[in-house]
Amino acid sequence: MDDDTAVIIAGAGPVGLTAAIELRRRGVPCRILDPLLEPPQYAKAVGIQPRALEVFEQMGVVREILDAAIPLRGQLAYVNGEPDGRMELTLPPDVPYGFVGLPQYETERILRDRLTGLGGVIERGTRVTAFEQDADGVTVTSENGSGATTTRAEYLVGCDGAHSTVRKALGLSFEGGAFAEQYMLGDVELGWNMPRGYNIRAGHRTDGVVDDVLVCIPLPGLHRYRISMLLPDGHSGEQAGDGIEHGFATGWTPEISDLQAVIDRLAPEPARVSHLRWSSVFRISHRIVDSYGHGRVFVAGDAAHIHPPTGAQGMNTGIQDAHNLAWKLALAVRGDASLALLGSYDAERRPVGEEVVGRTVRSAREGIGADSTDPEFVLRREAQLLIDYAGSPIVAASPADEPAPRAGARAPDARGLTRAAVAFELRLLPLLDGIRHTLLLYADDTTAESDLRALEEVATTAIAAAHCHLNVYLIATPEAAADATILPLIRDTAGEFAHAYRAARRSAFVIRPDGYLGYARRAAATADLVTYLASTFR
Known part of the structure; x- marks a missing residue:
C-alpha cells in the first residue's frame, strides 16, 4: 500500500x-x-436536517454551519392563489437542533x-x-x-x-425510473412580503389535478430563495449519456424573464425576480x-x-x-x-x-x-431522527421487555448534566467525541460501594474488549454515593438522562461514534456487553 x-x-x-x-x-x-x-457554486441541496446538524456537531463544524445558515420555520402552501395549509417546523424540546437552509x-x-x-x-x-x-x-x-x-x-x-x-x-x-417532468431552478431574490424563513409552495389545480407548481426555499440573505418550477413547453435539457436522467442538464438555461413568468402566474402575491445568481434545468430519477x-x-x-x-x-x-x-x-x-x-x-x-x-x-x-x-x-x-439499526449484525438484540430507547435507535440527547470543576450545565451529546464508542454506566440513589467497584470492573473489561477505542462515563443521580469512583463522573442533575434513557441501577448503554445505540440494557451483564463488543471489534 x-x-x-x-x-x-x-x-x-x-x-x-x-x-x-x-x-x-x-x-x-x-x-x-x-x-x-x-468547486461548484450552485445552490443544489439547500436544506440541512436536525440529524445532520448533530452529525456536524460531532465533526466540529456545527457553529460554522449555523453561522452561515437561515433557520427554516415551516411551509406555507397555496393552490390557485388561495391558502391551502401551513406546516410549522417546530420540533419537541428533546431535539437539540432545528431545520436550517444553506x-x-x-x-x-x-x-x-x-x-x-x-x-x-x-x-x-x-x-x-x-x-x-x-x-x-x-x-x-x-x-x-x-x-x-x-x-x-x-x-x-x-x-x-x-x-x-x-x-x-x-x-x-x-434500478428505478425517471419522472417525466423537467424543472427549472434559480437562485434569486424575490421582492415580496412573505414571512421570512418559510418555504412557499404554490400550485395550480384543474379538476382536482395539480398541473403547475412553484416551490421557493429561503436562503441566507434578504429575500433570497432557491426557486423551482416546471420547465415550460418548447425547452428541454440534455442529459448525460449513461441513461440516468438525474441532475443538471446542459443546453438551454433559464433567464430572469422565464422565472418571472412563473412567479407572475403562481406566486401568492406579486413579486419581482432579481439578482439571478445561477439557474439550470433539472431532471429527477429514483x-x-x-x-x-x-x-x-x-x-x-x-x-x-x-x-x-x-x-x-x-x-x-x-x-x-x-x-x-x-x-x-x-x-x-x-x-x-x-x-x-x-x-x-x-x-x-x-x-x-x-x-x-x-x-x-x-x-x-x-x-x-x-x-x-x-x-x-x-x-x-x-428530520431523520427515526432511523433505527435494530437487526444489524453489530447491534445487540434487545429483550422483548426492554424499554425504549433500544439498541439500534438514535442516542437521545439530555440536558442538565453537571460535573465537578465545570460551572455550567452540560448536554450529553457534546460529551461524546464522535471518534470512539462511549460506554455510559448508571448509578442511582441505591448504589452501594460494591456496585461502584463492579461498574469499574465492567468498564475495564469493556475497554480491553474494544482495544481502547472506548470512552466511559458514570452517570449518577444527584444523591448517588458515587464520588469515590475512579470513572469520570457526570451527575444527572436535571434527571433528563434517566428520563430519556429509562435508566435504572446498573444500566449500561454503548453509543457508537455515529450517535446510535449499539447496546442498551437496564440490567447489564458483563458477558452480554463483551459479546456485543466482539461483533464490532476484533
Whole structure:
C-alpha cells in the first residue's frame, strides 16, 4: 500500500468531504479526488436536517454551519392563489437542533475548511477511471491533465454522484425510473412580503389535478430563495449519456424573464425576480443500488441512491452514509475491526436508502406527511431522527421487555448534566467525541460501594474488549454515593438522562461514534456487553 493512502475517495462533494474528514479525524491517511477544477457554486441541496446538524456537531463544524445558515420555520402552501395549509417546523424540546437552509456550495466550503485544518488536500482535476481489487487491497487508476496513474490503497469509496464511475465499475445495478417532468431552478431574490424563513409552495389545480407548481426555499440573505418550477413547453435539457436522467442538464438555461413568468402566474402575491445568481434545468430519477459495496469498494450518497429532492433528504442521507462508513473503515485500517463490521454498512444504510427513495417519490406525488395523521411523527421522520439499526449484525438484540430507547435507535440527547470543576450545565451529546464508542454506566440513589467497584470492573473489561477505542462515563443521580469512583463522573442533575434513557441501577448503554445505540440494557451483564463488543471489534 502507498504509505499515505489507506483509503481513496472519489468525489469532493459533501459526502466525500464527510468521509475524508471522519477518516482524517481518526488519523487514517486518505486521498480525495475530484474531476472538477473548481468547486461548484450552485445552490443544489439547500436544506440541512436536525440529524445532520448533530452529525456536524460531532465533526466540529456545527457553529460554522449555523453561522452561515437561515433557520427554516415551516411551509406555507397555496393552490390557485388561495391558502391551502401551513406546516410549522417546530420540533419537541428533546431535539437539540432545528431545520436550517444553506446553499450546498456553502456547506461544501465549510467542510473543505475543516478538511484543510486536518491536513487534507483535495486533488482537483483528477478522476477515478478504473480499479481492480483483490483480497489485500485496491489498485485505483486515476487521470488528470498529466495522464494516468495507479495507486494502491486498502479501500475505495465512490462518492462520485448519480453517474458514478465507481458504481458502474463495481457492476452494481441501479434500478428505478425517471419522472417525466423537467424543472427549472434559480437562485434569486424575490421582492415580496412573505414571512421570512418559510418555504412557499404554490400550485395550480384543474379538476382536482395539480398541473403547475412553484416551490421557493429561503436562503441566507434578504429575500433570497432557491426557486423551482416546471420547465415550460418548447425547452428541454440534455442529459448525460449513461441513461440516468438525474441532475443538471446542459443546453438551454433559464433567464430572469422565464422565472418571472412563473412567479407572475403562481406566486401568492406579486413579486419581482432579481439578482439571478445561477439557474439550470433539472431532471429527477429514483434509483437505488442492489448493494452499497463489494469487497473493499463502497458507494455512498447519490452514487448509491437518487430520488426527488422533496423534504431535502438527499444530501443529508448521503452525509450520514459517509458518517456511518468512515468509523468502520478506520477500525478496519487499524486492524481492530470484526469480520462483520464492514458488511454492516450495507446492512444498515441500504434499508435507509430504500425508505428514503420510496418516501420521497410518494411525497413528490402526494405531499409530505400524506401517509400519516401524526404531525410529530412526520417531523421526526423528515428530520431523520427515526432511523433505527435494530437487526444489524453489530447491534445487540434487545429483550422483548426492554424499554425504549433500544439498541439500534438514535442516542437521545439530555440536558442538565453537571460535573465537578465545570460551572455550567452540560448536554450529553457534546460529551461524546464522535471518534470512539462511549460506554455510559448508571448509578442511582441505591448504589452501594460494591456496585461502584463492579461498574469499574465492567468498564475495564469493556475497554480491553474494544482495544481502547472506548470512552466511559458514570452517570449518577444527584444523591448517588458515587464520588469515590475512579470513572469520570457526570451527575444527572436535571434527571433528563434517566428520563430519556429509562435508566435504572446498573444500566449500561454503548453509543457508537455515529450517535446510535449499539447496546442498551437496564440490567447489564458483563458477558452480554463483551459479546456485543466482539461483533464490532476484533
